[in-house]
Amino acid sequence: MRQSRKLDHIKYSLQIDDGPIANSFADFKLIHHCLPDLVWDELDLTSAVAGIALANPVIINAITGGAEDVGAINARLAEFAKFTGCTMAVGSQFAAIENQSVEPSYRIIRQINPQGTVFANLGAYAKPEHAQRAVDMIEASAIQIHLNPAQEMMMTEGDRDFSGYLRNIAHIVKTVEVPVIVKEVGCGIAREQAQSLVDAGVRAIDVGGTGGANFVAIEAARKNFRPEPELLEWGIPTAISSVEVDQVLPDNVDLIVSGGIRTSLDVVKALALNGKAVGLATPILKMIQQCGVEQAVNWFNGFIETVQKYMVLVGAKDIPALTGVPVVITGYSAQWLTNRGFN
Ligand code: FNR
Numbered sequence: 001m002r003q004s005r006k007l008d009h010i011k012y013s014l015q016i017d018d019g020p021i022a023n024s025f026a027d028f029k030l031i032h033h034c035l036p037d038l039v040w041d042e043l044d045l046t047s048a049v050a051g052i053a054l055a056n057p058v059i060i061n062a063i064t065g066g067a068e069d070v071g072a073i074n075a076r077l078a079e080f081a082k083f084t085g086c087t088m089a090v091g092s093q094f095a096a097i098e099n100q101s102v103e104p105s106y107r108i109i110r111q112i113n114p115q116g117t118v119f120a121n122l123g124a125y126a127k128p129e130h131a132q133r134a135v136d137m138i139e140a141s142a143i144q145i146h147l148n149p150a151q152e153m154m155m156t157e158g159d160r161d162f163s164g165y166l167r168n169i170a171h172i173v174k175t176v177e178v179p180v181i182v183k184e185v186g187c188g189i190a191r192e193q194a195q196s197l198v199d200a201g202v203r204a205i206d207v208g209g210t211g212g213a214n215f216v217a218i219e220a221a222r223k224n225f226r227p228e229p230e231l232l233e234w235g236i237p238t239a240i241s242s243v244e245v246d247q248v249l250p251d252n253v254d255l256i257v258s259g260g261i262r263t264s265l266d267v268v269k270a271l272a273l274n275g276k277a278v279g280l281a282t283p284i285l286k287m288i289q290q291c292g293v294e295q296a297v298n299w300f301n302g303f304i305e306t307v308q309k310y311m312v313l314v315g316a317k318d319i320p321a322l323t324g325v326p327v328v329i330t331g332y333s334a335q336w337l338t339n340r341g342f343n
Contacts, residue, residue: 002095003067003102005157005222010064010073012218013282014289023211023260024237025269027333031326033315043308044318049254049276050179050203052117052141055085056304057271057319061206061258061279062121062144062183064105066095071105076288078109081116083297087277089119089144093134094126106138119144119181124165128175135178142178144206145169148185150234154219154227166196173201183279184208186215186259188236191244191340204254205245206279209238211260213282240333242273243342249274264306268314271322 047057060077064070074090081088088109096103109118120140122131124147135143147165152158173180181204182189182197188209189197197205216234220227236244238259246255257270258279270278287296316322329337 006064006067006070006091006095008222009218010070010285010289012221013213014286016214016217016221018212018214018260018262018282021210021214021233022237023209023262023266024239024333025211025266027329027331028239028269028273029328029330030269030272030310030314031328032313033325036312036315038312038315038317040308040312042317043311045304045307047276047319049256050142050181052087052179054087054117054277057267057275057277058084058086058300058304059119059256059258059277059279060086060088060284061281062089062091062119062146063281063285064091065093066091066102066105068102068105071108073285073289074105075108075112076293077284078112078116079293080284080288080296080300081109082113083293084300086300087117087119088113089121089279090138092121092123092146093137094122094130096137097122097126097130097133103137110138117141121146123148124169124182125159126168126172128171131172131176135176140178142181142203143172143176144181144183145172146183146185147189148215150187151185151215151219154216156223166200169197169202170200179203181206181256183256183258186210186213187234188238188241188259189245190236190241191248194245195248198248198250198253202253204256204276205249206256206258207236207238207241207245208279209241209259210235211238212258212262237333239269239273240336242270242275243329243337244340246274247342264303265310267307268310268322269327271319272314272325272327274323276319
């Protein structure tokens with residue numbers, strides 16, 4: 001069941017477009033800087049999350065592993081990571097915790113990219129000792145713990161007991177030897193839950209907001225039914241969720257922005273909203289599956305070059321400088337944030 005679900009997720013995420021739901025970055029405007037005091041060759045894209053150095057701010061967000069057929073996809077993603085310097089998270093490793101025989105579909109990323117920075121991944125129900133096993137399996141620098149209640153609710157075989165997750169996350173934080181990152185998978189995180197996660201000791205929060213991969217739509221496609229439109233639109237848009245979460249983060253907890261990051265301008269806006277990194281899943285999966293690794297790397301190089309062009313246009317030579325550039329918030333996002341008491 002788990003293996004065929006993983007293949008379905010790949011199949012439908014390749015077929016389904018992002019759809020009309022916005023990541024809300026269109027409401028966030030950066031201001032043109034007509035006197036950028038910088039030199040192109042000195043632009044610096046290095047970053048750090050939870051004390052882990054990143055060669056560039058793009059994380060290949062968790063996608064797959066755990067079935068024989070998806071090992072080849074992880075191999076391609078690892079090649080992409082090796083050539084681009086991106087950090088790579090693997091998909092949920094629970095399959096390998098339950099059944100050791102599928103470990104090679106995760107371990108392959110280390111064979112291909114032994115020096116790369118990689119993140120482990122499990123759900124919030126994972127036992128702390130399982131979390132440490134997931135980390136050891138791929139020599140990960142950090143572990144992502146994913147939250148996906150909307151997806152589970154859409155799956156007939158999905159979880160129905162969500163109790164005790166926060167307490168469990170706090171146990172994982174205390175047990176594992178690496179930083180814990182908590183991420184949503186496409187419905188966003190509000191500031192109240194972000195505060196609880198900070199109190200539980202997590203070192204980074206990846207907002208995983210709406211605007212990109214839509215697991216309500218993916219699960220509906222798997223079961224061939226049509227959910228009501230409001231359910232398809234459920235969640236907090238990525239840019240809004242970034243502001244919500246950032247408001248409660250102390251200096252030692254980092255913001256990661258993901259969910260519908262599609263353009264170089266999305267990346268620059270995410271970093272301007274205090275993101276230390278962005279996560280992309282579907283665009284990279286589509287590129288490597290539909291065009292191959294070489295073309296995907298070419299695409300990425302152009303993508304990053306455009307990020308650098310925007311950095312010049314806002315006068316920021318590096319990621320800390322981007323954090324300080326002014327952002328004007330308009331429309332729906334401004335209304336949302338005003339109603340929620342942000343000023
Ligand atoms: C995912 N995602 C995901 N996330 C996670 O934490 N564990 C997982 O196992 C998976 N599996 C998975 C499979 C497939 C096929 C896709 C497309 C995505 C979610 C992913 O990491 C990310 O949060 C969302 O896809 C949103 O980002 P994009 O796709 O809009 O860039």
